[in-house]
Amino acid sequence: MRQEPHPISGALYEEVGDGVVRVLDQTGGKSGLFRWDGTWLEGNLTYADPHMLLYIGGPNLPEGKDIFWGFLPPAEDASTVVPAGVGSMPGDQMPQRIVAKYKRDPGLKTDQGMRSAAHVDQDFLLDNDRRPDLVPAVFRLQSPMPGGPVRIDTARFFEKKYHDLEVEKLWKRTWQMACREDDIPNIGDFHVYEIAHLSFLIVRTGEHEFKAHYNACLHRGRLLREHDGARAREFRCPYHGWSWNIDGTLKEITTEWDFPGVREHVCTLPSAQVGRWGGFIFINPDPDAMSLEEFLGPVMLQHYAKYKMENRYKQAHVTRVIGANWKVGTEAFLESYHVIATHPQVMLTGGDLAECRYDVFGNFGRAAHVSAGRSGASPQRGLFVTPEHVLATYRQSADFQRAYLRGIIGDEVEQFSDAELNDSSFNHVFPNLHPWSGWSRIVFRFRPNGDNPDECIQDVMLLAPWPEGKPKPPPRPIRHLKMNESWTDAPELASLARILDQDVLNMPKLQAGLKTKQPSYVWYSAYQEGKIRNFHRNYDRAMGLEGVGDSQE
Numbered sequence: 001m002r003q004e005p006h007p008i009s010g011a012l013y014e015e016v017g018d019g020v021v022r023v024l025d026q027t028g029g030k031s032g033l034f035r036w037d038g039t040w041l042e043g044n045l046t047y048a049d050p051h052m053l054l055y056i057g058g059p060n061l062p063e064g065k066d067i068f069w070g071f072l073p074p075a076e077d078a079s080t081v082v083p084a085g086v087g088s089m090p091g092d093q094m095p096q097r098i099v100a101k102y103k104r105d106p107g108l109k110t111d112q113g114m115r116s117a118a119h120v121d122q123d124f125l126l127d128n129d130r131r132p133d134l135v136p137a138v139f140r141l142q143s144p145m146p147g148g149p150v151r152i153d154t155a156r157f158f159e160k161k162y163h164d165l166e167v168e169k170l171w172k173r174t175w176q177m178a179c180r181e182d183d184i185p186n187i188g189d190f191h192v193y194e195i196a197h198l199s200f201l202i203v204r205t206g207e208h209e210f211k212a213h214y215n216a217c218l219h220r221g222r223l224l225r226e227h228d229g230a231r232a233r234e235f236r237c238p239y240h241g242w243s244w245n246i247d248g249t250l251k252e253i254t255t256e257w258d259f260p261g262v263r264e265h266v267c268t269l270p271s272a273q274v275g276r277w278g279g280f281i282f283i284n285p286d287p288d289a290m291s292l293e294e295f296l297g298p299v300m301l302q303h304y305a306k307y308k309m310e311n312r313y314k315q316a317h318v319t320r321v322i323g324a325n326w327k328v329g330t331e332a333f334l335e336s337y338h339v340i341a342t343h344p345q346v347m348l349t350g351g352d353l354a355e356c357r358y359d360v361f362g363n364f365g366r367a368a369h370v371s372a373g374r375s376g377a378s379p380q381r382g383l384f385v386t387p388e389h390v391l392a393t394y395r396q397s398a399d400f401q402r403a404y405l406r407g408i409i410g411d412e413v414e415q416f417s418d419a420e421l422n423d424s425s426f427n428h429v430f431p432n433l434h435p436w437s438g439w440s441r442i443v444f445r446f447r448p449n450g451d452n453p454d455e456c457i458q459d460v461m462l463l464a465p466w467p468e469g470k471p472k473p474p475p476r477p478i479r480h481l482k483m484n485e486s487w488t489d490a491p492e493l494a495s496l497a498r499i500l501d502q503d504v505l506n507m508p509k510l511q512a513g514l515k516t517k518q519p520s521y522v523w524y525s526a527y528q529e530g531k532i533r534n535f536h537r538n539y540d541r542a543m544g545l546e547g548v549g550d551s552q553e
Contacts, residue, residue: 002056006049007347008340008381010099013048013056021057023048051502055345059486061497069494070424070440074313074408074464075473097348103382105354112144113527118355118379120390122370126419128391130398134417138302139369143359145530151521152536154514157325162543163196163453169543170431171195173286175295177433177445178202178212180314180461181279182475188231188246193283196448200272201225201235202281205247210274212283213248218266235269244269277301278309278435279463296429300364303427304437306415312463314475315441316492319459321449321483324507326432326456327539328514329446332503333426333434334365334531340380342502351378358527360534367531369425369437397422401439409467428531430538439465442496454511455483460493460500 003014011025019036023045032043036057038050060066108117122142129135156162178193179202190203192215199215201224215224217237224235224244234251236243241254248269253259272285275292282292293301322329332338336353339346346353355377359366375393377385398418405413405421413421423438434444441462449455466472479490487497487504514522524532540546 002060004052004056004345004348005097005099006052007097007099007344008102009049011045011048013052015057019057021048021053023053049344051342051505052344054502054505055498058498058501059488061488061494062491065491065494066498067494069442069462069496071404072315072441072462072464072494074315074466095349098350098376098378098381098383099348100378100381100383102380105379112142115527116354116379118351118377118384120355120387122357124387125370125391125394129418130395131417134415135419136302136306136417138299139419141299141359141361142357143361144527145358145360145534147533148526149523150533150536151523154517154520154522156539157327157514158453158511160451160453163448163451165543166448167196167198170539171198171285173284173289174431174542175275175282175284175289175292176431177280177429178283179281180475181210181276181281181310182314182472183228184210185474186231188233189229190225190232190246191228192225194447197451198285199223200283202274202283203232203246210276210281211246211248212272212274212281213244213269214271217242218269219253242266278304279312280309280435295363297362297364299361299366300427300429303364303366303369304435306420307438308468309435309463311466311468311472312441313466313472314461315464316462316476316490317459317478318481318487318490318493319457319478320481320485320487320504322446322456322458322504322507323454323483324456324511325453326446326448327535328507328510329456329458330428330432330434330535331532332507333444334367334428334535335529336368336426337525337528338506342506343499347378347381351376351383352380354379354528356528358530360531363430363538365428365430365531365534366437367426369423369427370419371422371424394418394422405439405465408465412468428535430535431542441465458504460487460490460496462493462496 001015003012005012010027011023014022016022021034021036023034024031025045030045032045032048033041034048034053036053038053040046106117107114108119110119126135126140179191183191184204187204187206190201193200193202201213201215203211205211217224217239219237219240219242222237222239224237232246234243234245243251245251248271250267253263272283273289275282277292277296336356340352356368357370375385375390377383395418398421401421402413424440425437427437428434432446436442441464443461443463445459447457449457476492481489487493487500490497
């Protein structure tokens with residue numbers, strides 16, 4: 001049975017069974033029984049932390065699967081890739097639990113503005129990197145979102161008129177990730193990519209050539225394909241049999257004698273622009289759009305240059321329908337400010353991440369790219385460490401990563417500085433892609449679920465490092481979860497599944513709250529939510545809206 005103390009109150013949360021959790025507050029002399037969904041059952045303690053209840057008594061992973069996702073073997077048969085003896089992994093022994101009462105983070109005034117009192121200048125860590133010649137110049141850039149807190153009207157999260165405008169102004173005009181190249185490895189393989197009510201056939205037409213056809217017959221408009229497929233030679237409409245070659249050129253009009261003069265109008269399937277980066281296939285339906293490289297920007301391209309994302313192996317891909325707008329989902333992973341409330345168990349063995357760094361560069365947002373990992377700082381509980389301790393933790397973490405990765409990518413690991421080995425930044429590409437950096441493996445994507453502004457589809461991928469020149473196994477097939485299913489029903493996500501369940505617990509409640517909130521706007525902070533402010537700045541520009549809200553400096 002699971003049990004943990006709460007990192008702030010110290011109350012003991014222990015699993016009783018059948019989804020019931022006992023909470024014992026020995027300091028206050030109170031106790032209570034709760035269902036994991038927060039329902040109070042009995043006792044003189046009548047309220048408990050909903051995210052802690054979920055973590056202790058909610059859906060769980062099968063035995064042996066609750067391990068850190070970043071240390072999953074890259075493939076099920078990984079004996080030839082990950083040798084034994086790379087050193088013990090963090091968490092092999094039960095670390096001491098850190099419990100401390102909440103204290104206000106007083107903040108720290110810096111040359112770039114207010115930061116957490118636990119802030120350590122990134123140049124201190126980079127200047128003390130033991131391989132300074134390997135540190136990419138882009139790691140030294142600092143570009144926090146300018147300005148102060150802003151407020152944004154809530155209507156954009158649920159009113160249908162915003163969704164309809166997004167289809168026309170955003171999804172029909174912006175670069176968006178459709179799939180991985182490995183998802184369609186052979187000529188004729190295709191993926192059905194859907195965004196709102198739009199549908200595209202992403203097809204490999206040559207060894208390094210891809211097309212993105214509008215997925216509709218040019219006769220009467222039936223979808224040409226509803227499911228992904230392999231080694232197609234043509235796309236024949238199941239309705240009347242009209243067909244096009246995989247490159248989009250017309251192959252046949254059945255009984256063409258009855259359609260005189262029509263061939264020239266249907267000779268090619270309309271298509272979107274296609275771009276490729278890091279093994280991902282992007283599409284943009286706008287024929288006049290800027291190139292993908294220009295859209296991503298030089299900072300992003302340089303940040304990922306050495307990580308060889310195109311060489312990663314997709315060891316997991318899971319989708320789930322979420323009862324919230326896609327922007328609600330996207331925002332949830334643009335800051336670590338929520339850790340103290342949404343992921344309290346993290347603070348039992350580490351900090352509250354209030355010292356996280358945030359930068360924005362056009363369509364690219366970056367967070368936590370120079371990080372000491374679990375340094376132990378928790379400024380919202382009055383727990384501080386010295387810069388020297390942070391540096392020691394930083395180096396210890398890099399040493400572990402170097403030893404671990406050597407078992408996977410061999411001597412390639414010698415190409416990386418301490419900063420790059422520690423990099424697990426949670427980054428974002430406008431509008432809806434979250435390709436985490438370094439070795440964290442995570443990729444998120446959020447799409448509207450059809451034309452329902454109150455629902456979205458979240459994709460979760462794990463892209464594992466893979467040795468250069470070694471053939472990769474086929475990517476893991478996509479597992480589709482329904483709205484009422486738990487991420488733990490996808491054990492290939494390992495411990496990430498339980499964390500995602502905590503994140504998703506907020507989303508439908510947030511969607512409902514946005515509709516009832518008065519005044520009808522939300523606030524975003526100056527620094528910690530700067531990536532969200534940048535998202536809305538880009539969103540407003542794409543949508544043709546004026547400004548980003550009422551700025552309150």
